């Protein structure tokens with residue numbers, strides 16, 4: 001072997017061990033969300049995490065998840081979630097997670113926006129799922145991307161009928177929802193042959209790559225902010241889209257991802273409320289007062305970014321605690337998050353007293 005070859009080989013070895021040199025184009029990328037959440041946590045002064053409560057919460061969550069045999073299968077067991085393991089469910093989930101935001105209302109339970117479907121009144125996230133199922137029952141192709149881009153067929157009037165309320169209050173941010181659908185329909189038509197399945201195929205079974213494609217190609221999924229002069233990414237609806245696919249398809253077919261554990265908690269307004277009532281996160285007195293007085297927090301405000309970032313980090317710490325207790329556990333941030341959302345809804349319907357959720361009106365969550 002000549003001196004020259006020895007140098008190249010040595011150099012390559014050194015590069016690889018130091019993580020230098022050309023990135024393998026096929027290696028799954030990173031979304032950056034968890035790193036940004038840690039940065040926010042390390043620089044938050046108005047939101048704090050409590051390690052003792054986080055440990056206790058991890059033990060309790062693990063116990064309840066094991067008792068309930070909580071798994072991806074729980075997703076399909078929800079009465080309104082689609083059951084078919086085919087492209088119709090892919091399209092349903094994409095439509096749902098395009099619009100999965102901002103259902104909260106200041107009106108009473110009886111007056112807030114609600115959808116009547118199968119003789120029940122559905123509110124919050126479930127009002128969206130019910131409206132989509134009702135539209136499909138009525139023969140409206142609301143989960144078909146080419147329909148959204150068709151101005152003659154998908155008019156505001158048709159959309160208002162799809163989201164027609166069982167109360168006086170219309171669905172929050174109706175115009176923004178119509179815009180999200182039409183914009184996504186346009187982009188899918190131009191770049192993915194109007195097919196969500198093609199969009200998913202482009203990610204080559206990488207959850208992180210699919211999240212990044214959504215954030216890069218669809219402005220309405222580009223959920224980020226600026227904290228301490230640094231761009232921070234939350235990508236909540238892009239991430240919950242991947243998580244819903246993974247859960248609905250039980251980790252196979254359209255839901256098969258090699259790096260699913262890179263998906264973080266979804267920084268919405270419901271799970272932070274649950275983390276607070278578990279004592280995992282706490283707010284400085286001015287922020288707590290602001291939240292308890294139901295005052296709005298502007299999208300992008302430092303308080304909002306701290307609540308979202310610290311919540312993502314709190315679930316990461318709960319995940320690490322659970323893994324320390326059960327090294328072989330398949331529990332990840334998605335299942336912990338889904339569990340906490342469902343727990344929040346159980347406590348809400350049981351009328352349990354919890355701190356109000358923060359009031360930020362936006363299309364991001």
Ligand SMILES: Nc1nc2c(c(CN[C@H]3C=C[C@H](O)[C@@H]3O)cn2[C@@H]2O[C@H](COP(=O)(O)O)[C@@H](O)[C@H]2O)c(=O)[nH]1
Nearest residue numbers: 100101102103124125266268269270271337338341365
């Ligand atoms: N972090 C997180 N946020 C979630 C969900 C879900 C529903 N996921 C279903 C799928 C699997 C699970 O088992 C759930 O059954 C909705 N949301 C968000 O909450 C808000 C709606 O709240 P409310 O108005 O009270 O319904 C809104 O921002 C919505 O985007 C979740 O799982 N995690």
